[in-house]
Each structure stands twice: as structure tokens, then as C-alpha cells.
Amino acid sequence: MTKAFRSLLFVPGARADRFDKAAASGADAVIIDLEDAVLPGEKDAARASALSWLASYMGAASAGVRINSPRTAAGCADIAALDALSRKPAFVMVPKAETAQDIEIVAEALGTRQIIAVIESGRSLSNVYAVAHEAGAGLLFGGADYAASLGADLANWDAMLLARATIAAAGAAAGAATYDVPFLDVADMAGLEAETRRSKALGLSGRACIHPGQVALVNTVFSPSVEDVAHARALLEAAAAAQAGAVLFKGKLVDRPVILAAQRLIDRAGG
Incomplete structure (x- = not known):
């Protein structure tokens, strides 16, 4: 089994003022997000800020970056910029991981297997076992996009059960860590705890967070008592x-x- 994080905190790539705060939040890992959290016109500036910070970061939390899909021009620009870095981030998160080839291309371009693949469509779920064997750092359930692609309800546990369970099983088969989608209602701590305990019971390794206030609770749930x-x-x-x-x-x-x-x-x- 690859190293598993309890918590992974997303921080928008366009908000460089939040990078240090995210790293100090207590999260096991910080993800600088160049994809969904950055507007199209801000991609270049966010990439430059994020990679500059990552190149000099020396904190305790693991720090990685979510690039844009390698099937897009922005994703190819992200990969080229990362390849030019002398000091690579701890991991690279690849969204829209539809096939194992998506991961293989990024891994070969950057010379690393420290990749977390985001499973967020019916097609990616159908290929998740092959994807898991290429993604050396694990799998993340991209539940919001997955639910939208199906017309399903992300907030309904039963509707998302098959996807979560399949990702957990694929991770176990490949010896890869598996992470749940962030809980979107940042004010509902009771809901976060209840759902996170269910995620742990399924065999998921940890959970992504979208607010620093979620980190301590997620760490507690995924820490052995x-x-x-x-x-x-x-x-x-x-x-x-x-x-x-x-x-x-x-x-x-x-x-x-x-x-x-x-x-x-x-x-x-x-x-």
C-alpha cells in the first residue's frame, strides 16, 4: 500500500495568499488547485504562483498540485511547467482520469508515479482498476462531476455507494490509497463526521477537504483510536x-x- 493521507486540503491556485495558511492547517497534504478553482483567464498567473511556491516549500505537510486535464491545452501547459521544475511537488493530481493512458502520459512526461487520479465520470469508473495500477499515489473520488455526469444526487449516500465502493476495491487491488470527495456543506460538521465515518467503513484511506475547519475532524476519524x-x-x-x-x-x-x-x-x- 502506498502512503495514505488522512486529509488533503484543496486551496485555489489563484489565491497565493492562502498557500501558507493551508500548509499550516494540520492537513496531511495540501493540493494547490489549478483546475476547477481557477478561471480560464487566470490559469497562467495561477500556474506561475503555484509552482513558485511549490518549488520553495519546506513545510511538514505534503504539497502537491492538481493540474488541468492532460486532454486540454491548459493541462499540457501545466505538465510542461512542472517538467521544468528542478524540485517537483510531492504528488500531481490528474483530473478527468478517463483511462490508464491519461495517467501513463503524465507519469512519463514528468518521470514520476506520484500521481493521484481523480475518478469523476462513468467512463473513468469503468476503467478504475486499470487507472489504479498506473496512479502510484492513489485515487480520489471526484463526486461532484461524477454525480453531474450521471444526473445523480451527490448528497444521497446510496446513489454514490457503488462509485465509492468500486474505488475502494480498485485501490485495494492495486495497493493504492483512496480518498473521498470533499464534503461540500462546510457548516455541517455533524454531517461531515457521519459521512466520513461511512467512508472509512468502506475502506477509503482518507478524505479531501475544501475548508481548513474540516481538517481536524477528518484527521480524527481516519486516525486509529x-x-x-x-x-x-x-x-x-x-x-x-x-x-x-x-x-x-x-x-x-x-x-x-x-x-x-x-x-x-x-x-x-x-x-
């Missing part, structure tokens, strides 16, 4: 002592998949 860590440690100790493929632990027969899940939880908690 003290009780979970203690349980996992005890299970691993019991398995090690038994020296067998399965072990009776707290009245339940636990086998290798459960033991591996406990190890992943410990790894995510930092050992």
Missing part, C-alpha cells in the same frame, strides 16, 4: 506467541487476513 491500537497490538502479540496460521483471541478464531489488518492499523498509527 487508542483502544483500536491496543487491541491490534494484543492481537499481534497473541499471534506471535501462537506461531500458527490462526489463533484464538478473545473468544474468536483469528486468521491471517485479520492479523494483516491489525498490522496495517499499527503501521498507520506510526508503529
Whole structure:
């Protein structure tokens, strides 16, 4: 499994005054957005500001950039500008990832597999397993565009369940992290928590955010609790002592998949 972030905070590429604030928000990763958050006439200026900041950024949070679709002129300009940087961002997010070839083209052009592919249409969902194997840094559910392309309701959990579950499964098959779409109602913290807990239960690795006020809650949901860590440690100790493929632990027969899940939880908690 690739490194998974709990939270990824989007910041508009046209708002350079917000870049440092986003990096200091507590998010595991910051995404400078050159796509949806930037008007067509501001693309060149936003690209220059974003790449200048990324080239000198030395903060703790991972910092990446969402380029425009590689199928567009703006996306090709983004790729060319990134290729000229001597110091590349931590990852590149590729929107409108319709096929594995979209990711392959960006990866070859930039010489990196640190790419997060955005799955945001019926076509991209149909190709998500192939896309996941090319996107070395993971998958993001682009729920707003996906819902619009289907005429579906993004706010309806059941309507989006197939897409979320398919992305989670594709990520697991490729060993790639998977991230949920941002929760758009920034004032509804109870709704954010409830939906994020459902996302975690599906197997998604983390969640994108559109406001710094969402970050702490998302981090909390995707962080193993003290009780979970203690349980996992005890299970691993019991398995090690038994020296067998399965072990009776707290009245339940636990086998290798459960033991591996406990190890992943410990790894995510930092050992």
C-alpha cells in the first residue's frame, strides 16, 4: 500500500495568499488547485504562483498540485511547467482520469508515479482498476462531476455507494490509497463526521477537504483510536506467541487476513 493521507486540503491556485495558511492547517497534504478553482483567464498567473511556491516549500505537510486535464491545452501547459521544475511537488493530481493512458502520459512526461487520479465520470469508473495500477499515489473520488455526469444526487449516500465502493476495491487491488470527495456543506460538521465515518467503513484511506475547519475532524476519524491500537497490538502479540496460521483471541478464531489488518492499523498509527 502506498502512503495514505488522512486529509488533503484543496486551496485555489489563484489565491497565493492562502498557500501558507493551508500548509499550516494540520492537513496531511495540501493540493494547490489549478483546475476547477481557477478561471480560464487566470490559469497562467495561477500556474506561475503555484509552482513558485511549490518549488520553495519546506513545510511538514505534503504539497502537491492538481493540474488541468492532460486532454486540454491548459493541462499540457501545466505538465510542461512542472517538467521544468528542478524540485517537483510531492504528488500531481490528474483530473478527468478517463483511462490508464491519461495517467501513463503524465507519469512519463514528468518521470514520476506520484500521481493521484481523480475518478469523476462513468467512463473513468469503468476503467478504475486499470487507472489504479498506473496512479502510484492513489485515487480520489471526484463526486461532484461524477454525480453531474450521471444526473445523480451527490448528497444521497446510496446513489454514490457503488462509485465509492468500486474505488475502494480498485485501490485495494492495486495497493493504492483512496480518498473521498470533499464534503461540500462546510457548516455541517455533524454531517461531515457521519459521512466520513461511512467512508472509512468502506475502506477509503482518507478524505479531501475544501475548508481548513474540516481538517481536524477528518484527521480524527481516519486516525486509529487508542483502544483500536491496543487491541491490534494484543492481537499481534497473541499471534506471535501462537506461531500458527490462526489463533484464538478473545473468544474468536483469528486468521491471517485479520492479523494483516491489525498490522496495517499499527503501521498507520506510526508503529
